[in-house]
Amino acid sequence: MITVFGSINMDLIATTDRLPKPGETVAGNGFTTAAGGKGANQALAARRAGRYVHMAGAVGKDGFAADALALLDDAGTDLSLVKHVDGPTGTALILVGGDGENMIAVVPGANGLVTAADAETAVGKMSEGDILMLQLEVPVDAVERALSAARVRGVTSILNLAPLTPDARRLGRLADIVIANETEFERLAGQDGMDAEAREAALHRLHQETGQTLIVTLGGDGVIAIRDGVISRAQGLKIEPVDTVGAGDTFCGYFTASLDEGLDFASALRRAAVAGSLACLKAGAQPSIPLSQDVADRM
Numbered sequence: 001m002i003t004v005f006g007s008i009n010m011d012l013i014a015t016t017d018r019l020p021k022p023g024e025t026v027a028g029n030g031f032t033t034a035a036g037g038k039g040a041n042q043a044l045a046a047r048r049a050g051r052y053v054h055m056a057g058a059v060g061k062d063g064f065a066a067d068a069l070a071l072l073d074d075a076g077t078d079l080s081l082v083k084h085v086d087g088p089t090g091t092a093l094i095l096v097g098g099d100g101e102n103m104i105a106v107v108p109g110a111n112g113l114v115t116a117a118d119a120e121t122a123v124g125k126m127s128e129g130d131i132l133m134l135q136l137e138v139p140v141d142a143v144e145r146a147l148s149a150a151r152v153r154g155v156t157s158i159l160n161l162a163p164l165t166p167d168a169r170r171l172g173r174l175a176d177i178v179i180a181n182e183t184e185f186e187r188l189a190g191q192d193g194m195d196a197e198a199r200e201a202a203l204h205r206l207h208q209e210t211g212q213t214l215i216v217t218l219g220g221d222g223v224i225a226i227r228d229g230v231i232s233r234a235q236g237l238k239i240e241p242v243d244t245v246g247a248g249d250t251f252c253g254y255f256t257a258s259l260d261e262g263l264d265f266a267s268a269l270r271r272a273a274v275a276g277s278l279a280c281l282k283a284g285a286q287p288s289i290p291l292s293q294d295v296a297d298r299m
């Protein structure tokens with residue numbers, strides 16, 4: 001069983017030919033809303049990958065709450081650990097440029113009211129061998145409590161170090177498995193501007209220090225990871241990205257689901273990388289998360 005403890009947002013998405021520079025106004029050419037939030041996106045990806053998933057987090061008591069949960073609900077995700085609090089649901093203001101790159105500002109809203117007690121409740125319902133997946137869009141003390149409770153219960157914890165926060169390095173040390181992009185990994189390793197060789201050396205060094213499984217996503221260059229002293233690499237698909245929002249979350253959710261299903265580590269990385277590539281082919285975070293059969297067809 002998988003529990004995702006994290007954020008639930010409504011994404012307000014504007015598309016532009018190119019992203020603005022600070023202080024600049026550019027004309028938009030489209031606007032849409034879609035369910036998002038790193039936690040919710042990862043939960044939906046794990047669910048679409050075919051696993052049983054609990055989502056734990058919070059939404060507000062506003063008009064966005066139902067929409068933010070709709071796709072999770074449709075997919076059959078267990079939402080009994082989502083609390084409804086006074087105030088707004090989390091929102092993300094997203095600009096997507098013509099090349100598929102994006103800029104995002106997140107207003108936490110209800111996500112900021114997720115507590116350490118909520119973490120205790122969520123992890124308290126888990127058993128040894130279950131998997132807990134977290135990100136850094138809910139308060140630090142809640143993430144920290146969830147990680148320590150998971151360790152006590154023999155639950156495997158997977159922490160996605162996104163978005164990058166000042167606590168990322170400290171929290172990263174508390175998880176069994178860490179998933180980071182290149183920048184987040186540099187923060188974890190305490191070393192800026194790594195080339196491929198330096199990254200591999202840092203993976204070996206950190207792994208020796210902590211024994212953790214470490215996974216670094218490299219966008220179009222796939223993924224590199226270390227587990228049990230062995231470096232693994234996996235490639236996604238060669239694609240022309242339309243919108244990369246949610247691709248990292250899709251990777252995380254599919255990877256977690258694949259481990260939960262019992263796939264070996266290398267196969268889990270490859271399946272997650274393929275799913276992440278497919279998530280770049282459609283607009284919006286949750287609408288773009290592929291179904292398990294679509295991923296299988298491209299393996």
Ligand code: RIB
Binds near residue numbers: 035245246
């Ligand atoms: O990772 C993408 C997500 O980041 C978006 O869905 C947005 O809500 C922000 O949390």
